[in-house]
Each structure stands twice: as C-alpha cells, then as structure tokens.
Amino acid sequence: MRYWLFKSEPDVWSWDQQVARGAAGEEWTGVRNYQARNNMRAMALGDRGFFYHSNIGKAVVGIVEVSALVRPDSTAPDDPRWECVHIRALMPLPRPVPLDLCKADPRLGDMALVTNSRLSVQPVSAAEWAVVCELGGLGAP
DNA sequence: GCCAACGTTGGC
DNA sequence: GCCAACGTTGGC
Numbered sequence: 391m392r393y394w395l396f397k398s399e400p401d402v403w404s405w406d407q408q409v410a411r412g413a414a415g416e417e418w419t420g421v422r423n424y425q426a427r428n429n430m431r432a433m434a435l436g437d438r439g440f441f442y443h444s445n446i447g448k449a450v451v452g453i454v455e456v457s458a459l460v461r462p463d464s465t466a467p468d469d470p471r472w473e474c475v476h477i478r479a480l481m482p483l484p485r486p487v488p489l490d491l492c493k494a495d496p497r498l499g500d501m502a503l504v505t506n507s508r509l510s511v512q513p514v515s516a517a518e519w520a521v522v523c524e525l526g527g528l529g530a531p
Numbered sequence: 532g533c534c535a536a537c538g539t540t541g542g543c
Numbered sequence: 544g545c546c547a548a549c550g551t552t553g554g555c
Contacts (some may be wrong), residue, residue: 397552397553399552399553420549423551423552444552444553444554445552445553445554448553448554458545489554504547507551507552507553508551510552510554
C-alpha cells in the first residue's frame with residue numbers, strides 16, 4: 391500500500407463535506423496539474439491518504455482511502471488530459487497536524503508538503519506517514 | 532491582499 | 544526547443 395496527501399481549500403471542499411459523503415466517497419475533481427494527475431494515476435484501490443486543509447486551517451485533518459481508480463475528470467468533459475480518483479473518509483486525526491508542526495519536525499524535512507507547497511496531490515513515504523499519524527495522536531505507543 | 536514560487540502557454 | 548509572459552497556488 392502506498393500513501394498520499396490530498397489538498398483542499400476547506401471553503402471549496404472540506405473534510406466535513408468529505409465525511410458527509412460516507413463510504414460512497416467522492417470524485418476528487420479539479421486537478422489541472424500533470425504531476426498531481428500522474429500521482430493519481432499511480433494510486434491503487436485501498437491506498438491511504440491524508441486530507442489537508444490549505445489556506446484556511448493549514449493542517450492535516452483526516453485520513454482517506456482511494457475508493458475508485460483514476461478515470462476521466464467529470465468536470466473536464468472536453469479535455470481528456472485530466473483524470474482523477476475517488477476517495478472516501480476513513481477517520482479524522484484526533485489532533486489535526488498543522489503545517490508549521492510538519493515544518494518544525496526534522497523527520498518531515500523531505501516531505502512534499504514542506505518542500506513543494508504548491509503540489510495538490512502528493513506522495514507520502516511510509517516513514518512520513520507514521521510521523522504525521524503519531525503527531526496527530528494516532529498509533530502512538 | 533500581497534507576493535514568491537512554480538507551471539503553462541505561445542511566439543519565435 | 545527556448546524563454547518571456549502570464550496565470551495560479553498557497554503561505555504569510
């Protein structure tokens with residue numbers, strides 16, 4: 391299983407809205423960046439991802455799961471370049487992990503969230519995944 | 532609201 | 544294929 395991070399501005403699409411979709415999940419529309427799209431092409435069913443609130447909040451707030459493989463983005467019907475996966479909410483982080491906490495943690499120095507702030511769909515390493523989960527109050531010993 | 536960083540577009 | 548101009552993202 392691989393790990394990812396999905397960014398959303400909460401006034402456009404928030405964690406609460408994602409949760410409200412339940413197990414049905416939701417199409418992750420709107421990505422118009424090749425790197426981000428390519429990351430979605432690399433996703434497998436059941437891959438996990440962080441749900442990150444950009445702009446407002448600036449924190450990792452929850453965990454999602456890839457619930458449908460990449461397919462054409464329904465919001466770009468005339469442009470076959472753009473594709474997206476579906477994701478569903480699994481659980482919130484007991485404590486949201488703010489961006490500045492990620493920046494301050496030396497173990498996350500290479501995380502794309504820290505080094506490439508403009509990429510909206512990012513890969514997360516297994517080590518980074520474990521650190522953010524720990525900071526968020528999940529799976530601590 | 533500003534602006535730096537970055538990606539994309541299009542003229543040459 | 545280069546690169547200047549432009550647009551967008553997202554932190555501050």
